[in-house]
Structure formats: structure tokens, C-alpha cells
Amino acid sequence: LAQQSTEQWRPAIHFSPKKNWTNDPNGLIYINGNYHLFFQHNPQGNEWGNMSWGHAKSKDLLHWEELPLAIPHGKEYIFSGCVVYDKDHVSVLGDPSKPLLIAIYTADYPNTLQEQHLAFSNDEGLTWTKYAQNPVLSINLKDFRDPNIIYHGPSKQFVMTVVKPWEYTAQFYGSKDLIHWSLLSEFGPQGDVDMIWECPSLLELPVENSKEKKWVLALSSQGPYKKAVGMQYFVGNFDGKTFTNDAPKEQVNYVDYGRDFYAAIPFYNTANTETFWLGWMLSWSYAKEQPTFPWKGQMSLARTLSLVRTSQGLKLKQVLKPDLTKMKPSFEAKNLVLKGSKTLSGMKFLQSKTYVIELKVDAANAKQWGIELGDEAKQNPELTRIGFDEKSQDWFIDRRLSGEIPAPGFDVIQSAPFVAGEDKVMQLVVDRSTIELLAQDGLVAISSLRFPKKKETVRLVSLGGELRIKELRIWEVK
Template identity: 40%
Template sequence: MVRVLSLVVSAGLFAPILLAQRMPVDTSYQQPFRPFFHYTPQANWINDPNGLVYFDSEYHLFYQHNPQGTKWGHMSWGHAISRDLVHWQELPVAIPEAGPVMIFSGSCVVDKANSSGFGSDGRPPMVAIFTGHQPSNQSQYLAYSNDKGRTWTRYGTQPVLDLNKKDFRDPKVFWHEPSQHWVMVTVLSPERKALFYTSTNLKNWTRSGEFSTDVPTKTSGKAAPAIGGIWECPDLVELPVEGSMERKWVLLLSVGSGAAAGGSGMEYYVGQFDGRTFVRDPATTVARPIDWGKDYYAAVTFNNMPMRGNRGAISIGWMNNWQYATDTPTRSFRGAMSMPRELRLTKQATGYELRQRPVQELKSLLGPAFQWAGFDQGALNQSLTDNGFSSDTYQLTLDLEATKAEAGVRLCRNTDQETVVGYDPIRQLLYVDRTRSGQVAFAKDFPGRFAAPVKPQNGRISLQIWVDRSSVEVFANDGQVTLTNQIFPVPNSRGIQFFGDGLRSASIRPVEPIWK
């Protein structure tokens, strides 16, 4: 099967490119590890989400994509759209590599006032800002679309921002209404610096600020320790603080190594943004992990979101880890996106903390619930059998009382494999153990037990666990902590077993597939 993809580009270096792609034999959505409710491309490699934007009733998900194989390379922007953040339609490649220039991460905006001059017929253009990568240089380019992202035209052949550096990448651009200008935050990756630029037309950029962990705050005079590793894929977003009218700015960063569970991961800082630069709050003495699992990276938020009351921003991340991303045991595709999450802040004695929850739209996928309360272990397992529950994709909610013994659930079980989600009340740690989760030997850094500190609330721990065919996403205490992990169990591993005497209630609901 040959799939032909074409797009409109300007002349010169970025001449029109026709991609003839020979698809692998099996591109169905019935493969053993194909997620049922997480986005994956029909075929080939994906990593970082790019250019998340809402426009004209469509959510756009662009992403790093290799149209030619299941390994990293030939980086281009893949493209999918959705009307509900749940069901996705894959479109042809949006922006392919051009000659020696690969298309790295970036963002997309809707230029409502046509400040760029790219619009036509009185309609605002979509403008993509991305890193053009060459072996010795990374710089920032523009492309624009006047047909809702279906075709793209490059803005000339030269970058709009070039520092003549090898590792200057991943621009996140947004409109700052109080300042009436565009803002770009990008990173000097190995230097662990975030740079800020402003523009009135998306073409000409002026540097306005810098943030790094070596820069002290104005109030404390101290620098903030960080997790470690290079910085990538920054995002700067203003979030509501629950229970108040206050809003704070959050700088999200991906780190290439040294994350909470080892390898790549994400961290965040809370602070103020004046339209020119970001200053962290004095209480943010350390960078906080965004996710404590092994597989959550490069998450960014949607631009141009419709009014949602006081709801928070929406983000999507890449469910993988650079320690083994190219070796995961899938077939015609490799890589998946996380569920969309709503981001908010809470104010605690130790400062502002991020809260992440699955978006409300995912409820449309949930089937009827099986519920228990005040049960013993045998009765609960018998209830599962009697009701004929055999789905391998489901949402499980648990209410645990923090007694002296560990409690939790063993998921995706058969005679010799299981994934364990449990709580250790002595150490006050929530953990996911995938040591025996199925196929684990493809990389030495894959098996393991990954934990996060979680304190009981009124003596209880509440868990919401989303199980797909190759992943487990855990949300604890209403999004206070998340752990995202891939798993690769054999297809018949559908057993569910609860353990510990701290279980107080449980509910399980099947999750319908998003693919038709």
C-alpha cells in the first residue's frame, strides 16, 4: 500500500516535496499494543506534541513524526484534528523536512488581527513557528496556512530568529493581551536557559528576558535547584488558582535526563510574567516534577482555547522516555500521546502546586460502572467474574484508607505478569511497579518500581487509574500527583486483583475505543 502526501510550500530551499510512503503490512488498530483511547498515528514514529491550537471548532495536534519509519529521523510535523479532544482524525503530514533541514518542535497560533500579513479574504491565518534543525545550527522558522491547517506555505527560506547556535530550539509562542504583543519562549538546551522574545508581527523578534536556575529571584537572592539534564520544549501558561480569583504563571520544562523516575521527564516553576520575562516565586525553591512516572515528556498546552469559565489550560504529553523510546516492542507504529489533561494550581503552605486531571470530555468514553463498598477481597473478585467484566481498557477508581499495611491493585494479570499500583502508608509513597508487567527485557531501564510522595487527605488516598492496552496513567488525590507508565502485557493479561486491608471502595468502568 502506497500513501501519497503532498502540500503547498514556497519556492527556493523549501521547494514542494512529494512523499511516497510504503506503509507497513499491518496498520490496523487491532495490534496487541495499539492504544484504544490514546492518540497514535496509523504508522511510523512520533514524539513531542507540537503546535497545539484550537481554531474554528477544531483542536489541532501537530507532532514530531518520521513519515518513513518507526525510528527517530526525517523529522517532520505530523497532524491530527479533533472536535472533542477525544476522537482524532489523522491528516497528511503538515510540514515535512526540506533538504538538510529537519522540522523540530514548535508551536502554532491563530493570528486574529493578521499582524503577520499572512491572512487572506479577511480570515485570520494559522501560523506555525518551529525549529529548523541542521547538524551545526538550530534556528526558528515560520509557515502559515489559510485553509485550517490543511496546507502550509513557508515564509521565505531564511529563519526569523537565528543565534548561530547548535542547540537553540523549541519555540512556544502566544499572544500576551496586556502587552499587546506576541511572546516567544525558547531554550538554549545544554545551557539550561529559557530565553524570552517579543514581536508585533511574528516576523521580527526582540529579546526581552532570560530564566535559568542560576538566576536568583529578586526577593530571595537565591537560585532554584533543578532536576538535571538539558532543557527542551518549554511552555509558559497562566493558570487559575483553585478557590480564588488569583492566577499565576507556570513555566513548564522538559529535561533530557535525571527526572523523578530516571531518564527524561518534566519539571515546573511557578511565578510572575510581565510580558517580557518570567520570575519565579520565592517559595519555588526547587523545580517540581510534573509527572512521577517513567513516560511523560514534552507536554505543552493549547493556544487559542475557547472560553471555558474558570477551567484551566489543556495539555498533552508524549508517553515515552528517551532511555528506550526507539526500542519499545510495537510493530508498525512507535510512540503515543497521553490523555489530554486540565491544568490548575492550588495554594499550599509550601507554595503553589500543579494539579492535573483528565479532561471532562473523556467521560463520553466511559461505560456503566461496577461498584463496591465495604467488601472483602473474595466478594470483590467474585463480583468482577459474575458481571462478566473482561475489558482490557478501563477506568478504575479506588478509595484507600492509610492503615499500616500496603494496599492497592494488581492490574493486567496472568500467571506470570502483572502491573502493581499500590500505596505504602509507612513511607507515604504511591508507586507503580512494572517489573513483571509483560515485555520488559527490551531495555535495561524499562522495568522498575516508580514512586511519588503522597500524603493522605483525611486519612484516605483516592486514585483514578486509566488502563489502556499499553499504558497506565494514575491520578492521585484529585490530580495532586500523576504517574504515567507504558506497559506491554500479553493480550490475555486481563486479571485484576486487589490487596491490602485498606480498601474502602472501588469502581470500574470500561473505556470505549476512540477508533472506528
């Protein structure tokens, strides 16, 4: 039976491969005016397997051009990893007259061994040569993966973060030449150790409204519905050798409270002015069942990262990159009072389009408020509800009735706690099947998929009372 293509669900400004499977983003790097995205890819099928690196590039992080397969697998699967710019040719690989990119990734010998391999490219990532003396790092472990590298100025070395998944441990290695690596220290177990640790990264982030910078260790861990969300982070210090967590060992900080945000890693940014990342928008819990064809898997939008001092201590803030809300809105309304549900004139044309909606509210006496995406049916309506619950003080995305439910347990309410003392602002990106809620200026994130089957309208909703909207703005994105 020929499978139907599901282009109606393909996001327009979130990367998805033309065909076949993807999971984690890999080797994110900005160089010579282009953002490069490598990705875990099965070049032969729409399910996990034959793991290789796919490749795409973009000038604006919104529109991606898919390029030929970058690193094909051999006997070894090419698992997740990173790309760095070897500006000074310290590795002494390749052609010294051309810019040199170094990929360091996990070579996976299924069920046997994982070790860190190197490949290099002199043509901006189009073609790669696997280093003849691989591995560059092995500790003879079956599970030892996902290297991510930064250049650490003060200690004049590259620092690799890599995990021992089943030990909930991140390791740090240092190197001057990207080839010889020596162990600096280990971190963990700390925080959430419900599920294995994967895809770590070490980031130095600015603390807003101060001159201070702090180090953040971010990582992914997820699995069948045992745990709802996939990424956590620790805030502390890194001195070139050791990462220390400022918070008590047990404290857990989540990056995103949606089911569909995983394996985010930062761009290796040669301009070095800010730190931004993007993640895989899917969950291992039902990735196999994602009902899309001929592709499976898509990336989140890129998000600029910083830390904010809140009533709950330092919190990660994620702002869209580019910040679409800095553009001129396609529709704007001010000082509205709303009861029940309503479609404003500027919302009528959004059907099946890609857009961002921002709501700034004084909640007044509404019990629950937000945005509803759905059809008009009275019976068996299709509905994705996004908003805030005044009683539980939670932001939420409710996809229980959102259309196709690809796997048991997909039909849930995903919620995130309100950050006390900050404004009630919500920003919602809707890109067909792919939605991202960034609330409270990016202190709260919920990323989620949903698969509507019917044409949907966009409505503002206020339940159980009145909602005072200070400002509503909409940006249609093309």
C-alpha cells in the same frame, strides 16, 4: 524477516500514528470545533529521522483522525514548535479573507545550527507555506529550540518562550507581528539541571478556590536513566518581560513521576476558557526499543491544568480532559472491605478494553493496596501493579513483571510522594499498553507504558491487612 504488527498494544483513545515514528506533540491548537495535533514524525520509518510534522484532528480529544503530512522537512529538519491563530492578520501573510494559522518551529540543520522558522496556513493546518524570509529568529547557536507562543493581553504582544538546552536557560521574546522578535529576558539555570532543557511553555493558571492566577513555566528534561522523570515546572509571575520564580532557586517541582511523560505543551485555545495540554508518552531512554510496529510513540490524554494550595505550597493539578469520570459509570460499588485480592463482577469484562477505574479509600491497616493487572499464572505471572504504599507513603506503578521488557532498566517501580492532607483517591486510565495514574484529584501523576503478552484480569488488592473502600467506580470508554 517481516515484522509482526502489534495492534494489541495500540491505545484506543491515546493518539498514535497509523505507522512510523512520533515523538513530541507540536502546534496544539483548538480552532473551529476541532483540536489539532501536529507531531514530530518520521514519515518514512519507525525510528527517529527525517523529522517533519505529522497532523491529526479530533472533536473530543479521544478519537483522532490522522491527516496528510503537514510540514515536510527540506534540508532542514522540522523540530518542535507551536501554532498560533493570527486572528487580526498582524503577520500580513497569506489570504486576508481566510483564517490564518502561523506555525513557528525549530529548523534543525543537523549538528550545525538551530533557528526558529515560520510557516503559515489558510486551510486549518492541512497545507503550509514556509515563509520566504526565514529564519524569524536566530542567535547562531547549534542548540536553540522548541519555541512556544502565547498572546499576552496586558503587554499587547505575542510572547515566545524558547530554550538554550545546554545552558538550562529559557529565553522570552516579544513580538507584535509574529515575524520580528526581540529579547525580553532570560530565566535559569534553576530547579533541576541534571539534563538539558527542552520544550518550554509559559502558562497562566487559576489557583483553585481563589480569584488568583499565577504564571507557570513548564519544561522537559530527560535522558538515559540518570533521571527518572521528564518534566518540571516553576510557579511565579510574568509581567510581560520577566518570569520570576516564587520558590527558592533549588526547589524542584515535577509534573509527572512516570517514565513516559515528556514534551507536553498547552493547546493554543482560541476559546480561552481553560488551559490543557498533552505530552508524548515515551522516554528517550528506550524510545528506540519500544516494541511496537508499525508505529512507535503515542500521546497522553489531554489534561486540564490548575494550581492548588496544599500543605506543600502551590501544586500543579492535572484533570482528564474530557473528564471521563463525569460520565455515568459502567460499574459502581460502595463500602467494601477487602483483604487479599479480588475481582468484582464489574471488573470481569474489562480484559483488553479501555477503561478508567477510580478508588476512594480509607486505607485501614493495609500495608499496600491498589489494582493489579495480570494473568492468573502461579509461576512467572505477568503483573502490572498500581497503588499506594502505606509505609513509604508513595503512589506507584510497578512494571517489573509487566510483560515484555524492551530495554534494560525498563523494569522498575515508578513512585510519587503522597501530598499530605489530601484524600486517598486514585484514578487509573488503562488503554492497552498505555496507562496513566492520576491520584489525589490530579495532584499526583504517573504515566507509564507496559507491554503485556498475556490476557490479563483486573483485581483489587490489599496486602498486609484490610482495606476499606468507600467507593469504586469504573467507566468503560469506547
